[in-house]
Amino acid sequence: MVELQPNISLETLEELLRKREFLECIKLGNTMLQDPKLRSGQGAATDYKIACYLTIGDAHFGLKEFQSALNEFDKARSLAEHRYGPVSEEALKCLFCMERAIKAVAAMEGLSADTNIRTSTLLLEAEHAQGQSGQHPVLRHSRTLQGIWAVALEKQKGHGKNPLISLIEFVMNKLGSARVEEYLARICIVISSTGLGCLAIYTFFWCYLHPNPTAVNPVAHGDFRTINLAHCKKGALWSFNTIVGDNNSLGWMHDGRAQISETDVPSDKKLPVIICNRDPNTMLSALISSCTLNNLLLRWNGYALQDQNSVVYYDTSEPEFGVAGKMYGIANWAQKYFKDHGHYPTSSDGSLNYSNPITKRPDKVLIITVKNLKDKYLSELCQSKAVSAHPGMIVCGEFGPRMFFIGGLDREKNPIPVSNGHNEFLPLSPAQKSSAPELSEALTRINGIVVFEEAIDSFSYFICAHTMLLFTSLVLILGAIGPAVFLLTKNWRSAVRTTKKRPGVGEPTAR
Amino acid sequence: MPTPPAESVPSVLELLSAASNVSPDNLARLNLACIESGKEMGEFLYRDGGQNPQLVRGAIICQLYVLDKMLPRDEAESAMRVVGQNSCPIEQALDKIGWPRAYFENVRHLRDLLLTSSLINDKQKTLTYATCFPFQLPFLSALVQRQALTEETADFVLSVQYMILNENLPLEEAIDLLGRCTKPDGILAKPELATKPPMRQVHFTGSRLGELLVKSTIINQIQLIAALEDGRRKGQLLGETLIEHGSLTEVDLKRALNAQGRVHNGNLTVAEAIAKLDPKRIITPY
Numbered sequence: 001m002v003e004l005q006p007n008i009s010l011e012t013l014e015e016l017l018r019k020r021e022f023l024e025c026i027k028l029g030n031t032m033l034q035d036p037k038l039r040s041g042q043g044a045a046t047d048y049k050i051a052c053y054l055t056i057g058d059a060h061f062g063l064k065e066f067q068s069a070l071n072e073f074d075k076a077r078s079l080a081e082h083r084y085g086p087v088s089e090e091a092l093k094c095l096f097c098m099e100r101a102i103k104a105v106a107a108m109e110g111l112s113a114d115t116n117i118r119t120s121t122l123l124l125e126a127e128h129a130q131g132q133s134g135q136h137p138v139l140r141h142s143r144t145l146q147g148i149w150a151v152a153l154e155k156q157k158g159h160g161k162n163p164l165i166s167l168i169e170f171v172m173n174k175l176g177s178a179r180v181e182e183y184l185a186r187i188c189i190v191i192s193s194t195g196l197g198c199l200a201i202y203t204f205f206w207c208y209l210h211p212n213p214t215a216v217n218p219v220a221h222g223d224f225r226t227i228n229l230a231h232c233k234k235g236a237l238w239s240f241n242t243i244v245g246d247n248n249s250l251g252w253m254h255d256g257r258a259q260i261s262e263t264d265v266p267s268d269k270k271l272p273v274i275i276c277n278r279d280p281n282t283m284l285s286a287l288i289s290s291c292t293l294n295n296l297l298l299r300w301n302g303y304a305l306q307d308q309n310s311v312v313y314y315d316t317s318e319p320e321f322g323v324a325g326k327m328y329g330i331a332n333w334a335q336k337y338f339k340d341h342g343h344y345p346t347s348s349d350g351s352l353n354y355s356n357p358i359t360k361r362p363d364k365v366l367i368i369t370v371k372n373l374k375d376k377y378l379s380e381l382c383q384s385k386a387v388s389a390h391p392g393m394i395v396c397g398e399f400g401p402r403m404f405f406i407g408g409l410d411r412e413k414n415p416i417p418v419s420n421g422h423n424e425f426l427p428l429s430p431a432q433k434s435s436a437p438e439l440s441e442a443l444t445r446i447n448g449i450v451v452f453e454e455a456i457d458s459f460s461y462f463i464c465a466h467t468m469l470l471f472t473s474l475v476l477i478l479g480a481i482g483p484a485v486f487l488l489t490k491n492w493r494s495a496v497r498t499t500k501k502r503p504g505v506g507e508p509t510a511r
Numbered sequence: 512m513p514t515p516p517a518e519s520v521p522s523v524l525e526l527l528s529a530a531s532n533v534s535p536d537n538l539a540r541l542n543l544a545c546i547e548s549g550k551e552m553g554e555f556l557y558r559d560g561g562q563n564p565q566l567v568r569g570a571i572i573c574q575l576y577v578l579d580k581m582l583p584r585d586e587a588e589s590a591m592r593v594v595g596q597n598s599c600p601i602e603q604a605l606d607k608i609g610w611p612r613a614y615f616e617n618v619r620h621l622r623d624l625l626l627t628s629s630l631i632n633d634k635q636k637t638l639t640y641a642t643c644f645p646f647q648l649p650f651l652s653a654l655v656q657r658q659a660l661t662e663e664t665a666d667f668v669l670s671v672q673y674m675i676l677n678e679n680l681p682l683e684e685a686i687d688l689l690g691r692c693t694k695p696d697g698i699l700a701k702p703e704l705a706t707k708p709p710m711r712q713v714h715f716t717g718s719r720l721g722e723l724l725v726k727s728t729i730i731n732q733i734q735l736i737a738a739l740e741d742g743r744r745k746g747q748l749l750g751e752t753l754i755e756h757g758s759l760t761e762v763d764l765k766r767a768l769n770a771q772g773r774v775h776n777g778n779l780t781v782a783e784a785i786a787k788l789d790p791k792r793i794i795t796p797y
Binding site: 074 | 519520523551554557565567568571574575578600623687
């Protein structure tokens with residue numbers, strides 16, 4: 001055993017190392033190495049030198065001087081291999097110190113193997129997510145295992161990869177990240193909430209513009225006009241015709257279905273009918289039906305059926321049909337008058353008499369000169385001219401030589417709708433056909449009928465009137481609530497903060 | 512030989528998998544188990560996994576060379592495969608795959624000496640690496656050509672290294688000696704040593720062949736340093752290497768050896784020997 005200076009020993013160096021006085025440790029270690037006894041000695045002196053180099057290396061490591069630490073460990077290894085052999089325990093001990101230093105130097109210079117970085121990152125993520133779950137380590141890091149396996153596979157595949165596959169993998173990786181999940185959830189909430197808001201505004205305005213009509217006369221059970229199928233005989237076809245064009249008809253079949261035809265010849269298209277009364281099941285059926293079918297919603301307004309577009313379907317035996325017939329007769333006469341005279345008839349051209357189908361008395365067609373086209377409502381026009389309205393009255397309006405309007409009143413002195421529900425007049429212009437094709441097109445798109453025997457609330461009627469509305473609303477609500485619950489469950493805000501505070505991340509470590 | 516690119520240092524596990532074809536699944540498990548154990552991969556595999564120590568040692572030594580940008584990664588993996596097949600030391604495996612280990616070991620040894628004695632700094636080392644490694648040029652002569660080292664110091668470094676390799680000089684004394692050399696700017700490598708007495712006084716005799724050739728201006732100092740460094744790793748004599756480099760003709764070598772012999776026998780002084788050798792026969796350096 002070589003005797004060293006009394007104040008320097010390996011214990012002293014180790015004590016300094018424990019106290020983290022690294023500079024002092026290095027200085028003292030170098031002094032120790034220059035000791036003549038140690039310098040020239042063999043055998044045990046070499047052991048001292050090896051230990052000394054290792055201690056100095058550790059001190060350099062503590063000072064984050066990894067390259068210097070590596071050099072010291074390398075010297076120790078050379079000595080140990082020379083004395084004990086390359087695979088001796090002493091030499092391997094120095095070698096493992098070198099491994100630690102190599103890893104640190106590589107990390108400092110950014111030359112670490114990608115696999116190690118990814119493994120460490122995945123591990124940290126998995127540990128953070130799982131917390132102190134107490135599971136088996138392999139189970140706890142199951143996600144990490146998958147990640148490492150993917151890295152290993154990637155390594156096997158090499159770099160000659162299809163760029164499309166690389167792009168898909170990149171997108172999938174991005175989609176799997178917590179930040180993208182959170183971003184998508186937020187977008188989903190914003191879009192769904194906006195959709196719901198727009199829907200609410202639309203609902204408000206629709207309900208405002210489509211007030212629920214109240215039945216003037218209560219519906220008597222058994223009345224044929226309330227579609228009581230018990231009274232239908234097999235093969236019977238009861239027609240409810242619209243006024244417009246006098247060629248669209250709605251018929252009820254004995255099997256509970258309905259058919260709409262443009263002419264008097266029935267079409268082959270049979271429509272399912274849901275009769276909605278006080279029974280909740282019928283209401284539910286109507287709501288479910290509105291998810292898939294474009295329904296024609298019919299309500300009884302006291303003396304005729306009215307759909308959601310305010311088109312009125314009169315029974316062919318009703319007197320309003322007679323009024324409408326008179327109106328179309330006047331229209332034909334007015335067109336003929338235009339051909340003869342070059343202008344439509346005016347109030348100065350004499351009076352036109354007709355038999356009122358409602359009052360059953362002779363009546364006179366009133367021709368009023370319209371000065372403003374904004375006077376398009378029949379009731380307002382009558383009021384402006386101080387004309388007293390009566391059932392079955394026919395009023396004509398002339399605006400210049402080339403425009404002519406014909407309007408009629410029903411038994412309740414309400415204007416008979418003659419167009420698509422938004423116009424109370426039958427407008428005439430030179431060489432115009434009297435039919436309204438847009439109504440026919442609307443009817444062809446109908447593939448279901450709901451008849452409301454009882455008055456319902458506006459909101460239910462709104463839902464029934466819009467196909468897919470219920471389903472869309474459900475999707476929007478789920479789209480808003482689902483991601484919100486997801487974000488609350490994940491508690492991503494605190495997760496991000498914790499990630500930032502996680503100790504040791506980004507620092508070069510020996511491990 | 513092409514310049515080794517600055518590539519990532521492979522992990523011990525990667526090198527071992529190259530040696531023994533470990534499946535990716537097992538690689539992942541091993542990696543995890545190592546992290547769980549809290550040990551370095553090599554240590555874990557040796558102590559807990561009973562791995563062959565030659566393989567573990569080879570992997571770490573390869574890491575060291577790759578980190579020093581001396582060994583390309585693919586060659587490291589090839590060497591590990593050889594170790595895995597033959598269970599031989601990594602040095603033999605590296606020699607077997609044709610990697611110039613002697614050259615790089617010599618460079619590492621010289622580099623450690625020069626860096627520890629503060630004769631060069633890290634930047635100079637890196638720049639000289641870039642010059643030397645592609646064509647395996649002698650490290651010291653490259654440093655002299657870069658004016659990072661004087662010719663005299665380079666010659667002294669070679670002499671000191673020779674003594675260290677022959678175990679005539681401990682490393683600490685060698686560093687003490689080299690730390691007293693001057694840099695090209697005239698400053699001592701380790702100025703704090705100026706006040707201390709040297710650990711050992713080393714005298715080099717002037718009858719050496721190289722000194723004779725340089726003083727008689729047959730070759731210059733750089734040619735001598737390059738030949739010494741190259742000959743040492745190839746195990747050749749100085750004259751042989753000088754002829755191989757094209758710095759010396761056989762005739763001049765015979766004349767120089769004759770003069771050296773006469774100086775050694777005491778028939779001639781060094782000055783007379785130099786005068787006898789023709790000073791105008793300098794051959795253009797290679």
